Amino acid sequence: MKKLLPRIDFFKLINIVFKIAFFIWFICLIGSIFVLFYVVGVRKELFDKTPNIFAFSFIGLFLLGCLSFLIAVVSLAIYLILKSSKKKQSIFIFFIKLFLVLMVFPLYLIIKIIQPINLIKKITNFSFFTSIKSFKFRPFLRKTFFLLLKIFIFLPVWIFGYLIVGVIIQESLGYLKEPIPIAGTGSMFPTFPKGEGKDPKKLGQQIVGQPGMIRYPNGVVIFGKRFLNYELGRGDVVVVENKKIREMTKKMYGTPSGWVKRVIAVEGDTIEIRGGIVYLNGNPLKEPYTAKPRSTFGQSFLKECKKVTVPKKHIFVMGDNRKGSGDSREIGFIEIEAVSYILPLKDQKGDLAKNWRDTEKDFDESSKIKLDKENYLKLLNQKRKEFGVKELIYQPKLELSAKKRGEIILKFNDFSFEATKSGYTMLKAMTDANYSNIVYGEIPIEGYYEAEELIENQFQFPKTKEFLTDKKFQEIGISEVEGKINNCPTQLIIQHFAGYVPPNYSKEVIESWKKVLERLKEIQPGWLKLKEYNDFYEKHKQDVDRINEIISLRINNISIIVSKMEANQWLNDQEKRMVEADESLANEQDEIAKRLNSEN
Numbered sequence: 001m002k003k004l005l006p007r008i009d010f011f012k013l014i015n016i017v018f019k020i021a022f023f024i025w026f027i028c029l030i031g032s033i034f035v036l037f038y039v040v041g042v043r044k045e046l047f048d049k050t051p052n053i054f055a056f057s058f059i060g061l062f063l064l065g066c067l068s069f070l071i072a073v074v075s076l077a078i079y080l081i082l083k084s085s086k087k088k089q090s091i092f093i094f095f096i097k098l099f100l101v102l103m104v105f106p107l108y109l110i111i112k113i114i115q116p117i118n119l120i121k122k123i124t125n126f127s128f129f130t131s132i133k134s135f136k137f138r139p140f141l142r143k144t145f146f147l148l149l150k151i152f153i154f155l156p157v158w159i160f161g162y163l164i165v166g167v168i169i170q171e172s173l174g175y176l177k178e179p180i181p182i183a184g185t186g187s188m189f190p191t192f193p194k195g196e197g198k199d200p201k202k203l204g205q206q207i208v209g210q211p212g213m214i215r216y217p218n219g220v221v222i223f224g225k226r227f228l229n230y231e232l233g234r235g236d237v238v239v240v241e242n243k244k245i246r247e248m249t250k251k252m253y254g255t256p257s258g259w260v261k262r263v264i265a266v267e268g269d270t271i272e273i274r275g276g277i278v279y280l281n282g283n284p285l286k287e288p289y290t291a292k293p294r295s296t297f298g299q300s301f302l303k304e305c306k307k308v309t310v311p312k313k314h315i316f317v318m319g320d321n322r323k324g325s326g327d328s329r330e331i332g333f334i335e336i337e338a339v340s341y342i343l344p345l346k347d348q349k350g351d352l353a354k355n356w357r358d359t360e361k362d363f364d365e366s367s368k369i370k371l372d373k374e375n376y377l378k379l380l381n382q383k384r385k386e387f388g389v390k391e392l393i394y395q396p397k398l399e400l401s402a403k404k405r406g407e408i409i410l411k412f413n414d415f416s417f418e419a420t421k422s423g424y425t426m427l428k429a430m431t432d433a434n435y436s437n438i439v440y441g442e443i444p445i446e447g448y449y450e451a452e453e454l455i456e457n458q459f460q461f462p463k464t465k466e467f468l469t470d471k472k473f474q475e476i477g478i479s480e481v482e483g484k485i486n487n488c489p490t491q492l493i494i495q496h497f498a499g500y501v502p503p504n505y506s507k508e509v510i511e512s513w514k515k516v517l518e519r520l521k522e523i524q525p526g527w528l529k530l531k532e533y534n535d536f537y538e539k540h541k542q543d544v545d546r547i548n549e550i551i552s553l554r555i556n557n558i559s560i561i562v563s564k565m566e567a568n569q570w571l572n573d574q575e576k577r578m579v580e581a582d583e584s585l586a587n588e589q590d591e592i593a594k595r596l597n598s599e600n
């Protein structure tokens with residue numbers, strides 16, 4: 001099985017191959033430098049701007065140089081191994097030696113030239129006069145030249161080659177970090193900064209960071225099983241994208257894209273949100289990366305105090321800015337196949353973690369966020385001013401009505417304005433607070449908010465922004481109400497708004513009522529005169545008395561209605577009932593009049 005390698009026959013061939021390959025490499029090196037210098041230094045251009053001949057020349061010289069350098073190195077290594085072998089050796093042993101030599105070839109060459117053992121012996125037996133006599137200049141110069149050649153050319157090229165191989169291996173396994181652009185939506189604040197402005201579409205176009213992230217899945221697949229891969233872990237930042245996410249991002253930002261979120265729970269984990277705190281497998285989770293303590297609240301998929309378990313091959317993700325993030329709380333678990341890039345938690349320490357919080361007191365009652373109502377009203381009025389709307393005035397009675405409404409909302413878990421479960425509407429709450437007005441409305445929101453947060457959160461939604469800047473409102477009252485919904489602790493912030501808007505009755509409506517009033521006044525004397533005809537009156541007393549009663553009542557009611565309308569004032573409930581009753585009174589009046597007229 002063993003084949004002996006000839007030593008003498010190979011030397012000349014290997015030597016010739018080495019010299020030719022080295023010469024070609026040297027020429028390619030000089031040629032590449034010349035082309036690069038001419039394009040960049042003389043023409044002052046890049047290769048994409050120059051004629052193709054320059055790019056093709058540079059690439060051709062570079063590739064040919066790499067090939068010739070490889071041939072030169074291998075041939076020289078073979079030559080040195082054969083030269084240093086005193087005994088005949090098998091091909092197998094020879095290739096093992098060749099592999100080991102190529103691994104550390106520059107160091108091997110340096111050792112061969114310096115010959116440290118011989119050098120130590122010479123130093124030990126050093127004699128100045130003997131050394132002078134035995135010194136030969138040409139061999140010394142030759143050795144020095146080759147030593148410098150190895151140190152300053154071969155060694156750097158070899159190290160660079162190792163780096164290239166390392167990068168290729170990293171790239172092949174998916175561990176080479178790639179810069180991933182982060183949009184300025186603010187959903188991952190404070191880990192990544194917010195963009196400038198308030199328009200979601202413009203924020204979605206701004207890039208606020210480009211962290212290096214690794215591809216997922218990574219590693220290598222052998223016989224259907226993946227090896228050397230990174231396992232997703234809690235706290236990792238991931239890029240996820242699926243159909244639901246693309247639909248949501250297109251709706252909000254105008255362009256479909258993925259999400260950058262944080263992994264909170266992995267396969268088999270149980271997660272729950274209670275009182276603004278995340279509970280992972282039954283234990284409260286300290287989250288230094290979140291924007292605020294106790295700032296996590298349920299959404300449509302994961303509601304407050306509802307426990308869910310992450311299924312196989314899925315994860316549960318959330319943004320660090322919990323009050324400004326769409327995530328798994330809204331759309332549910334994310335399949336692992338939707339993950340394309342990862343930033344492991346251990347790689348986030350440093351620049352990305354510099355804005356993280358101290359979580360020591362996160363679970364204390366003192367960490368609950370309180371709303372500064374005065375500051376909130378100031379910020380809200382600034383917004384209204386920007387929209388050209390008058391400022392709101394704080395009304396304590398509306399605060400009381402908001403408190404009463406909040407207590408009932410929590411008791412019945414009924415957020416509907418119509419109070420379909422409780423029957424206790426805002427109007428009833430205002431009445432109980434001894435307050436009334438023409439226009440009114442409310443905004444109930446669950447959670448703990450600072451003034452700036454609440455303003456920012458509400459003005460993200462067009463309908464809420466329109467409501468808050470409605471010119472019909474002049475007064476506001478705010479109440480924070482803590483309690484439980486389905487035995488789950490929570491807090492509501494209830495805002496009650498009210499205002500007066502003139503009815504601005506049309507001229508036609510007022511004129512029509514005035515004409516009716518004039519007509520009634522015209523006919524009233526004639527109907528009253530019927531009482532003077534004794535025989536007729538005695539025969540039709542009931543109808544005569546009733547028609548005169550109706551006419552008098554209508555004149556009285558319509559006089560009040562016309563007076564209010566001309567003063568541009570709203571009709572109260574009693575006056576509204578007058579309007580509703582007038583039609584039936586008029587019909588009854590006409591029927592009686594027909595009967596009485598038929599008797600004449």
